Amino acid sequence: xxxxxxxxxxxxxxxxxxxxxxxxxxxxxxxxxxxxxxxxxxxxxxxxxxxxxxxxxxxxxxxxxxxxxxxxxxxxxxxxxxxxxxxxxxxxxxxxxxxxxxxxxxxxxxxxxxxxxxxxxxxxxxxxxxxxxxxxxxxxxxxxxxxxxxxxxxxxxxxxxxxxxxxxxxxxxxxxxxxxxxxxxxxxxxxxxxxxxxxxxxxxxxxxxxxxxxxxxxxxxxxxxxxxxxxxxx
Amino acid sequence: xxxxxxxxxxxxxxxxxxxxxxxxxxxxxxxxxxxxxxxxxxxxxxxxxxxxxxxxxxxxxxxxxxxxxxxxxxxxxxxxxxxxxxxxxxxxxxxxxxxxxxxxxxxxxxxxxxxxxxxxxxxxxxxxxxxxxxxxxxxxxxxxxxxxxxxxxxxxxxxxxxxxxxxxxxxxxxxxxxxxxxxxxxxxxxxxxxxxxxxxxxxxxxxxxxxxxxxxxxxxxxxxxxxxxxxxxxxxxxxxxxxxxxxxxxxxxxxxxxxxxxxxxxxxxxxxxxxxxxxxxxxxxxxxxxxxxxxxxxxxxxxxxxxxxxxxxxxxxxxxxxxxxxxxxxxxxxxxxxxxxxxxxxxxxxxxxxxxxxxxxxxxxxxxxxxxxxx
Numbered sequence: 001x002x003x004x005x006x007x008x009x010x011x012x013x014x015x016x017x018x019x020x021x022x023x024x025x026x027x028x029x030x031x032x033x034x035x036x037x038x039x040x041x042x043x044x045x046x047x048x049x050x051x052x053x054x055x056x057x058x059x060x061x062x063x064x065x066x067x068x069x070x071x072x073x074x075x076x077x078x079x080x081x082x083x084x085x086x087x088x089x090x091x092x093x094x095x096x097x098x099x100x101x102x103x104x105x106x107x108x109x110x111x112x113x114x115x116x117x118x119x120x121x122x123x124x125x126x127x128x129x130x131x132x133x134x135x136x137x138x139x140x141x142x143x144x145x146x147x148x149x150x151x152x153x154x155x156x157x158x159x160x161x162x163x164x165x166x167x168x169x170x171x172x173x174x175x176x177x178x179x180x181x182x183x184x185x186x187x188x189x190x191x192x193x194x195x196x197x198x199x200x201x202x203x204x205x206x207x208x209x210x211x212x213x214x215x216x217x218x219x220x221x222x223x224x225x226x227x228x229x230x231x232x233x234x
Numbered sequence: 235x236x237x238x239x240x241x242x243x244x245x246x247x248x249x250x251x252x253x254x255x256x257x258x259x260x261x262x263x264x265x266x267x268x269x270x271x272x273x274x275x276x277x278x279x280x281x282x283x284x285x286x287x288x289x290x291x292x293x294x295x296x297x298x299x300x301x302x303x304x305x306x307x308x309x310x311x312x313x314x315x316x317x318x319x320x321x322x323x324x325x326x327x328x329x330x331x332x333x334x335x336x337x338x339x340x341x342x343x344x345x346x347x348x349x350x351x352x353x354x355x356x357x358x359x360x361x362x363x364x365x366x367x368x369x370x371x372x373x374x375x376x377x378x379x380x381x382x383x384x385x386x387x388x389x390x391x392x393x394x395x396x397x398x399x400x401x402x403x404x405x406x407x408x409x410x411x412x413x414x415x416x417x418x419x420x421x422x423x424x425x426x427x428x429x430x431x432x433x434x435x436x437x438x439x440x441x442x443x444x445x446x447x448x449x450x451x452x453x454x455x456x457x458x459x460x461x462x463x464x465x466x467x468x469x470x471x472x473x474x475x476x477x478x479x480x481x482x483x484x485x486x487x488x489x490x491x492x493x494x495x496x497x498x499x500x501x502x503x504x505x506x507x508x509x510x511x512x513x514x515x516x517x518x519x520x521x522x523x524x525x526x527x528x529x530x531x532x533x534x535x536x537x538x539x540x541x542x543x544x545x546x547x548x549x550x551x552x553x554x555x556x557x558x559x560x561x562x563x564x565x566x567x568x569x570x571x572x573x574x575x576x577x578x579x580x581x582x583x584x585x586x587x588x589x590x591x592x593x594x595x596x597x598x599x600x601x602x603x604x605x606x607x608x609x
Contacts, residue, residue, distance in 0.1 A: 085523020100246030
């Protein structure tokens, strides 16, 4: 029975890739509503595979994933697509902005796929991440930090239930890293559930809880048990 | 937003867009030229072939026990009415008679001299064609008759037929390389008067269109419409005409097929390259929740715009090409055919879509997890 208080519940999740490469090995974990969780681990430990499965971009070989009480492992391709656009906000390390659309249009793109593009709402989202003077700039005309802030505005524009960020500061300098993390902190304060993959222990310490991965498994002894142990940077 | 995505995408890939449109223009222009020509060629080629003579003869039916029979000239108005008139482009009735000129027996032909240049445009005339359908004073003299009887331009001569005589002046000397070189040609009315056969005709040469009305069918209609007549198809010319037209159309179809195949391959290659370049973009769109249908819709709209733009430009270019060919080959303009426009756009769309199916399918099957994987 899945606790409805949980934002995410993963049970005995296993993922094989072709040639029997084991990416996730019987992983179980849970994340409460409004919780801020950091996922850490070396490259190839299965962090991104887990994120892909949670976000509905990939399917597990075995096990189950519940997001807000909904089992997403049984969803069809079309249902997973709908789940992604309505439930999940994604932020990537490489930003992934459409190069020929300006900042405003990149945010509106997520609205367009969700329902209807609303230019004013998209403008407000960019103002909230401090990009009011960069609305009509193309990604190539923005710094890395500015691009990541556009991505954050895009991830939040459809009010997702969970915000998933895969190394969101991995390509940023210290100043931009702090600015982006401040924005994540503010979103968390607003009640968003935040799951973030990171290599950076300082970033991870911002989380209520750290889950460590190694060779596709959760390392139980490394779990930081409660939010009181977290040492927010901001 | 839909239009913003498409227009920005086009602006971002101007060179690739230009290449895509160019390949559609190439194929569409040739389809347009060929379809315009195909719709016009049967008439053009038909008239060119008809320049080599009539393709149908109307003869009187000879009743058993008699040697002579004629058709009434008044009955020939049937050729200018209804379905027959649509096929008949020109006709010339003739009456043949053996007459005496300077004591020599000569075949004299009475005909509509004003129509003969259309029926027999290859005749070479020194001097001029006698003017007027009922010209009773001037004659065309065959080149051999002219030499034999010393009938040069402007000379006058007397023709005797039975008790009747009439004087003519030589308006021109005709060279055909055929029987006309040994004949004298005057107006139909002059021969009818000389032979005392008013309103009678011994033969009618008909030049008719062949692409819409088979000659055999036309001959049957004429036999039914003109009492006592027999329609005879000049098989050699008719067969040559239809054979050449068939070959021309087959050649055009083969060329069009080859060009369309080449255009399709260029479009396939361009679309495949474009989609490969945009794999990350498509992966991102899917990660953001775009359905396969929406992705296909966006790319289909781009393909549709390329098809329409390339198709319209191609049609205009093809029409200019058709005009050029029309003037060079047939020495006349090619009329624009709405059907050719529809054919061009339809074929351009079919080739473009057919060539885009595989790349489009690959686009909708792109796995965002693989595209965006950064682990």
